Amino acid sequence: MMRLMTNAEISAAFTMIGKILELQNENPFRVRAYERAALTIASLPRELSDIYDEGGMKALRAIGGIGPDLGSKIEEMVKTGELKYLKELRKKIPEGLFAVMQIEGMGPKKTKMVWEKLKVKNVADLEKVAKAGKLAKLPKWGELSEKKVLQGIETRKSMGDRVPLTAALPLAELLVEKLKATKLCGQVAIAGSMRRRAETIGDIDILATSTKPAKVMEAFCALGEVKRVLSKGPTKSSVNLHAGMQADLRVVDENVFGAALHYFTGSKGHNVHLRGMGVKAGITISEYGVYKGTAEKKGKLLASKTEEDVYASLKLPYIAPELREDRGEIDAARAGTLPKLIEERDIKGDLHLHTDFSDGGADAVTMAKAAYAKGLEYIAITDHGSGMGMVRGLKENNLAQYLKMIGKARKAVPSLKILAGVEVDIQPDGSLYLPDKILKELDWVVASVHSQFKQSPEETTARLIRAIENPFVHAIGHPTGRLIGQRVGIEFSVEQVFAAAKKRSVAMEINASPPRLDLRDIHCKRAKEMGVMMTMGSDAHAPEELDMRFGVMQARRGWVEKGDVMNTKSWKDFEKWLRAPSPIGRRLG
Numbered sequence: 383m384m385r386l387m388t389n390a391e392i393s394a395a396f397t398m399i400g401k402i403l404e405l406q407n408e409n410p411f412r413v414r415a416y417e418r419a420a421l422t423i424a425s426l427p428r429e430l431s432d433i434y435d436e437g438g439m440k441a442l443r444a445i446g447g448i449g450p451d452l453g454s455k456i457e458e459m460v461k462t463g464e465l466k467y468l469k470e471l472r473k474k475i476p477e478g479l480f481a482v483m484q485i486e487g488m489g490p491k492k493t494k495m496v497w498e499k500l501k502v503k504n505v506a507d508l509e510k511v512a513k514a515g516k517l518a519k520l521p522k523w524g525e526l527s528e529k530k531v532l533q534g535i536e537t538r539k540s541m542g543d544r545v546p547l548t549a550a551l552p553l554a555e556l557l558v559e560k561l562k563a564t565k566l567c568g569q570v571a572i573a574g575s576m577r578r579r580a581e582t583i584g585d586i587d588i589l590a591t592s593t594k595p596a597k598v599m600e601a602f603c604a605l606g607e608v609k610r611v612l613s614k615g616p617t618k619s620s621v622n623l624h625a626g627m628q629a630d631l632r633v634v635d636e637n638v639f640g641a642a643l644h645y646f647t648g649s650k651g652h653n654v655h656l657r658g659m660g661v662k663a664g665i666t667i668s669e670y671g672v673y674k675g676t677a678e679k680k681g682k683l684l685a686s687k688t689e690e691d692v693y694a695s696l697k698l699p700y701i702a703p704e705l706r707e708d709r710g711e712i713d714a715a716r717a718g719t720l721p722k723l724i725e726e727r728d729i730k731g732d733l734h735l736h737t738d739f740s741d742g743g744a745d746a747v748t749m750a751k752a753a754y755a756k757g758l759e760y761i762a763i764t765d766h767g768s769g770m771g772m773v774r775g776l777k778e779n780n781l782a783q784y785l786k787m788i789g790k791a792r793k794a795v796p797s798l799k800i801l802a803g804v805e806v807d808i809q810p811d812g813s814l815y816l817p818d819k820i821l822k823e824l825d826w827v828v829a830s831v832h833s834q835f836k837q838s839p840e841e842t843t844a845r846l847i848r849a850i851e852n853p854f855v856h857a858i859g860h861p862t863g864r865l866i867g868q869r870v871g872i873e874f875s876v877e878q879v880f881a882a883a884k885k886r887s888v889a890m891e892i893n894a895s896p897p898r899l900d901l902r903d904i905h906c907k908r909a910k911e912m913g914v915m916m917t918m919g920s921d922a923h924a925p926e927e928l929d930m931r932f933g934v935m936q937a938r939r940g941w942v943e944k945g946d947v948m949n950t951k952s953w954k955d956f957e958k959w960l961r962a963p964s965p966i967g968r969r970l971g
């Protein structure tokens with residue numbers, strides 16, 4: 383069957399439906415069902431149209447989270463290339479409101495209000511009414527919320543046309559796979575900032591080798607993901623994708639693939655630094671290879687086939703793409719002190735996840751089964767202990783019920799070690815939402831900031847240090863509270879907070895949830911330098927979110943090694959570490 387809609391497009395359609403329903407104050411469970419289906423579909427290894435071709439509706443329904451209703455919507459999309467339900471929904475809402483809803487401080491309810499009361503239809507309208515002081519006068523708003531919205535608009539602008547890596551990478555990988563499937567290429571690789579796993583990217587750069595470049599260009603421009611061909615040359619083409627990004631493909635000769643890949647991976651700073659070293663050594667480095675002599679008077683070809691060869695020509699070991707930011711990696715390579723970067727398979731446990739006891743979408747047994755199926759040895763269930771009105775979860779009076787639920791999960795998945803944990807709110811003064819007598823009963827305590835992001839840096843520093851000094855806290859969750867492209871997060875003295883964490887053996891979390899990636903790369907690097915422990919958590923709210931892939935990428939950009947992250951330990955070692963007497967004298971369970 384001709385491919386009418388790709389997984390990326392079907393996923394985008396479901397995301398859109400979720401947003402519109404949210405804007406219409408629909409049942410949150412319905413909203414969540416669409417959001418989850420969108421996530422699942424985006425990460426499917428096979429195209430839905432193929433799955434449907436082979437197994438029909440039954441095969442679609444076998445995918446987790448796809449019920450009869452979503453199943454028939456997918457069926458309609460793969461058969462007709464469109465979805466009537468979404469078309470109808472879209473008519474009811476101005477297109478620009480979706481971007482408005484993404485602005486920090488807005489959300490569906492407030493978006494609905496500014497649309498109805500102030501006729502705001504897009505971000506430009508919103509900025510206008512906010513600057514005119516009209517938001518502050520709306521019921522329940524005030525000047526502080528107005529200021530927050532203006533800051534949110536600035537944050538959004540600062541991202542420009544860049545797209546989060548987490549959204550772009552699966553799509554780029556799909557393009558690579560499809561190019562490989564043409565059998566026209568020798569090698570196909572992602573280059574550019576995406577290969578360095580930068581957290582946002584401008585466009586998708588793909589590099590391939592082929593003896594039939596014209597045919598590769600033909601195939602690339604005809605891919606189902608392509609909306610418009612911007613330029614098509616004999617060895618380079620640029621296209622706009624349906625998903626709203628630009629993708630460039632270059633085809634080079636097999637012999638110069640390494641030099642080209644190195645050149646087009648960047649970063650600029652890294653390449654300039656290397657070229658400078660080359661000049662001193664009397665060699666020239668370019669996308670065509672490493673030569674003796676100058677660019678004008680090229681001598682013998684020294685290297686071009688592999689990136690390893692390129693580095694070797696400068697007497698350097700291979701430097702991983704994630705490190706190529708000119709942040710000291712070249713000196714480290716020279717000195718033989720490059721880090722041996724952490725890998726996804728090093729992660730043995732997940733120390734941050736939620737169930738439907740708080741705001742998760744699945745029960746503890748389902749989450750535990752999914753974690754075990756992913757190959758994890760242990761998890762900590764960390765439902766919220768939060769004073770925020772909307773969030774259910776652990777309170778002073780329901781600990782027994784919570785532990786009972788965890789007991790049930792332990793029984794259902796006996797081979798998985800399950801820690802009874804909590805993600806407790808750090809209140810504005812640094813105290814925790816739950817009293818010590820509750821925290822003491824738990825195996826694993828993550829403390830996180832979920833409100834009051836706008837304190838002064840001094841106040842925030844004191845707030846975090848007070849939380850770190852609580853004797854029952856093991857880790858600080860998503861320490862900066864940022865949301866990529868949406869929220870800057872809290873400001874504090876990284877030096878002081880990390881020093882306090884080190885002193886108390888409290889870990890800083892690398893939250894692997896795609897919108898967060900927090901700690902960010904430079905903070906990971908600083909934590910490592912200061913000898914602060916780190917943990918990694920998926921912050922999953924549904925089984926398919928039990929994924930730390932992007933967290934590992936962020937950690938690698940931060941020079942993090944296996945030994946820096948506590949949950950790379952086997953359960954045996956992790957338990958030993960958790961039980962060991964520590965400066966704060968905590969004990970497991």
Ligand SMILES: [Zn+2]
Nearest residue numbers: 805830859860
């Ligand atoms: Zn949280």
Ligand SMILES: [Zn+2]
Nearest residue numbers: 734736805921
């Ligand atoms: Zn969480």
